[in-house]
Amino acid sequence: MGKQFSDDPKAPAGGNCYACHQLTKEEVSYGTIGPSLYNFAKLRGYGEQIQRYAYGKVYNSQAFSACSSMPRFGHAGILTEDQLRHVVALLMSPESPVNK
DSSP: OOOOTTSOTTSOOOOOGGGTOOOOSSOOOOOOSSOOOTTHHHHHOSSHHHHHHHHHHHHOGGGTOTTOOSOOTTTTTSSOHHHHHHHHHHHHOTTSGGGO
16 A cells, blocks of 8 residues: 555555645645545644544554544554654644644
């Protein structure tokens, strides 16, 4: 999941968040299966509790909703631990394009 035919098969897969979510206003092509994540932390807060929620949701979305169509990115090994931290940083940083 998240791989293109031309990607190095030894490299970690990506999450391809834009396939289901809007992350910024600049992106004109994004999926609508998942909710918009634009202003994620700006709307929810930048605290540790929201950061833990974001990490848990990306790591194993089915722990929050058994019928979630979102892949279990961490649990299934789709994203590495480092990639998971980067996704959470993208969602949580006030300086991220997500929260501008």
